[in-house]
Amino acid sequence: MASIRLKRDTKTAYLILMPALGFIGLFILVPFLLSGILSFTDQRLLSNANVPTSFVGLRNYIRLLQGGDFLNALFRTATFAVLVTPLQCAMGLGAALLINSNIMFRNAFRGIYFLPTIMSMVVVAVIWASLYQREGFFNYAAGAVGIGPYDWLQNSWLAMPALVVMSAWQGFPFQMIVYLAGLQGISKDLFEAADIEGASRWQSFWNITMPSLRNTHILVLVTTTIFAFKLFTQVQLLTQGGPLGVTDTLVRIIYMTGFREGKVGIGAAAAVMFFIIVLAISLVQRRLLREERAIP
Amino acid sequence: MTTSSEKLILNVIAIVVAALVLAPLMLMFATAFKGDQQQILRDLGNANAFWIWPADISIANFRSIFSSTAFPILTYLKNSAIIVLSIVVIGIFVNSLAAFALARMTFLGRDWVIAIILALIIIPMESVALPLLLMVAKVGGVNTLSAQIVPFLAHPFSIYIFYQFFSSLPKDLDEAAYVAGASRLRTYWSVIMPLSLPTIATVAILQSLEYYTAYLWPVMIVQDATKRPMSLGLAQFFSTPPPIWGEIMAFSVLMSLPVLVIYFAFQRWFIQSTIGSGIKG
Numbered sequence: 001m002a003s004i005r006l007k008r009d010t011k012t013a014y015l016i017l018m019p020a021l022g023f024i025g026l027f028i029l030v031p032f033l034l035s036g037i038l039s040f041t042d043q044r045l046l047s048n049a050n051v052p053t054s055f056v057g058l059r060n061y062i063r064l065l066q067g068g069d070f071l072n073a074l075f076r077t078a079t080f081a082v083l084v085t086p087l088q089c090a091m092g093l094g095a096a097l098l099i100n101s102n103i104m105f106r107n108a109f110r111g112i113y114f115l116p117t118i119m120s121m122v123v124v125a126v127i128w129a130s131l132y133q134r135e136g137f138f139n140y141a142a143g144a145v146g147i148g149p150y151d152w153l154q155n156s157w158l159a160m161p162a163l164v165v166m167s168a169w170q171g172f173p174f175q176m177i178v179y180l181a182g183l184q185g186i187s188k189d190l191f192e193a194a195d196i197e198g199a200s201r202w203q204s205f206w207n208i209t210m211p212s213l214r215n216t217h218i219l220v221l222v223t224t225t226i227f228a229f230k231l232f233t234q235v236q237l238l239t240q241g242g243p244l245g246v247t248d249t250l251v252r253i254i255y256m257t258g259f260r261e262g263k264v265g266i267g268a269a270a271a272v273m274f275f276i277i278v279l280a281i282s283l284v285q286r287r288l289l290r291e292e293r294a295i296p
Numbered sequence: 297m298t299t300s301s302e303k304l305i306l307n308v309i310a311i312v313v314a315a316l317v318l319a320p321l322m323l324m325f326a327t328a329f330k331g332d333q334q335q336i337l338r339d340l341g342n343a344n345a346f347w348i349w350p351a352d353i354s355i356a357n358f359r360s361i362f363s364s365t366a367f368p369i370l371t372y373l374k375n376s377a378i379i380v381l382s383i384v385v386i387g388i389f390v391n392s393l394a395a396f397a398l399a400r401m402t403f404l405g406r407d408w409v410i411a412i413i414l415a416l417i418i419i420p421m422e423s424v425a426l427p428l429l430l431m432v433a434k435v436g437g438v439n440t441l442s443a444q445i446v447p448f449l450a451h452p453f454s455i456y457i458f459y460q461f462f463s464s465l466p467k468d469l470d471e472a473a474y475v476a477g478a479s480r481l482r483t484y485w486s487v488i489m490p491l492s493l494p495t496i497a498t499v500a501i502l503q504s505l506e507y508y509t510a511y512l513w514p515v516m517i518v519q520d521a522t523k524r525p526m527s528l529g530l531a532q533f534f535s536t537p538p539p540i541w542g543e544i545m546a547f548s549v550l551m552s553l554p555v556l557v558i559y560f561a562f563q564r565w566f567i568q569s570t571i572g573s574g575i576k577g
Contacts, residue, residue, distance in 0.1 A: 009401050009480075017394050017397045019394070019449075022450075023449050028419060028450075030427075031427035031431060034427035038427060043430075045430070098313065099310075103307050110567070112317055116320075120551060127320045127321075129534070135340065137342065139341070177571055178571065230420060232511070236511075254425070254426065255425075255512065255515075255516070258425075268426055268427065271424070279418060
């Protein structure tokens with residue numbers, strides 16, 4: 001009886017699953033495997049009947065790793081991640097602490113602070129472009145304290161920090177909300193006990209709040225890092241990887257070689273390495289969270 | 297616990313942060329509604345950038361972008377609406393049905409299917425874009441709206457969100473429906489889905505934002521002006537020199553307004569969905 005129902009259910013279940021599995025197979029799994037295969041070929045975007053695609057072994061990978069562009073983009077993307085992740089997480093935690101304190105109109109502030117993250121990155125880039133332009137507000141502010149003017153987005157020292165600040169402004173509400181959920185999960189008793197023991201607010205923060213947020217920290221840091229590695233839109237709109245390649249990114253390499261130059265094979269090799277990096281970061285997260293569980 | 301002077305300081309900080317968050321948005325709205333391009337250029341170079349006096353309000357920028365033939369903004373809006381609505385509405389059925397089977401039914405190979413779908417969450421769009429482009433080009437999908445819809449209907453992360461919620465519902469629901477003679481699909485439609493409105497909202501919000509703001513894929517798949525979504529339209533309008541800031545900001549306002557209106561109507565759900573997306577990674 002039970003096995004008859006299981007059999008019948010198996011058929012129904014796969015019928016119900018079919019649309020999703022079909023789409024996932026066709027549009028995620030197949031292109032994913034194809035990406036791996038293409039990375040070993042000299043496939044071009046516009047195929048030429050006279051020049052058939054052939055296997056080239058590891059040539060694409062060797063070219064990327066020996067040429068300067070890929071490693072430069074990897075270094076610049078990592079630099080972006082290293083700068084933006086702590087900044088954005090600190091902003092998120094700060095805003096969360098503020099909203100979690102007993103300020104007035106907390107919900108209104110939370111509603112306002114959340115706004116940047118629902119804005120499209122294209123819109124955000126456009127707005128900040130007007131702030132960063134030579135006759136823009138930032139040079140007015142710099143002039144007010146007696147420095148500048150600067151070409152924020154064309155200066156090889158300033159372009160990356162400019163992108164970092166803009167991206168952190170757009171992204172921090174996400175970290176804020178996740179931290180807020182984490183903060184609300186900490187038992188109030190701990191703080192009361194610390195208060196009775198005569199601990200200062202500062203001590204409570206470092207000895208109760210921060211350790212209690214351990215899992216939230218891991219989650220937020222890893223998610224933000226992965227997101228930072230996908231940097232593309234704002235770069236493409238504001239600096240096109242310049243000046244002198246200081247804002248080039250991995251996704252931009254995939255886009256430029258695979259799409260603009262039509263060298264799909266090399267672009268696919270870059271995409272495979274990009275994926276391995278993202279995968280490695282998320283495996284680190286899994287490892288850290290498992291360690292947490294192992295500690296009683 | 298907190299003294300009143302501390303409370304005052306915290307409130308002041310909260311207001312300063314709010315000002316920093318709002319300033320770029322104020323700049324967008326203020327600039328969009330200023331009619332005089334000379335004034336806009338002057339104002340962008342000082343603190344007036346963030347402010348507009350009621351006497352200066354004009355809809356000239358909106359009027360001129362609506363009449364632009366090189367950048368048909370109404371077409372962009374319509375394309376974006378079609379793309380996002382199709383992905384969200386069809387996607388909700390495709391993904392919730394899959395999650396229903398995985399969470400509420402026992403069948404052979406279930407654990408495998410769950411493991412594969414979970415593993416696929418990590419694959420970023422950016423790493424499959426090139427082969428996907430070749431595949432779509434092969435079937436003549438370049439410059440179509442379908443190419444911006446169909447590949448994104450099934451969404452492993454949305455399946456996972458639905459799966460988690462469906463798994464938390466008591467098994468008695470299905471049993472009762474089964475005893476009453478309801479089929480599996482009937483149970484899904486009349487019992488499970490009506491209980492899942494918050495989860496449906498979460499998925500709908502996450503997907504709408506993701507695909508409304510998508511940039512990389514449209515850039516690769518669309519050259520034809522009549523098939524562009526808003527994000528691509530704005531990016532290309534912005535990249536066409538010389539920048540006419542009033543019109544660029546009016547364009548940005550039009551791109552942001554639908555999201556802002558929906559956000560203010562369903563704020564709680566937006567924040568809820570962010571917590572939901574926090575488990576990703």
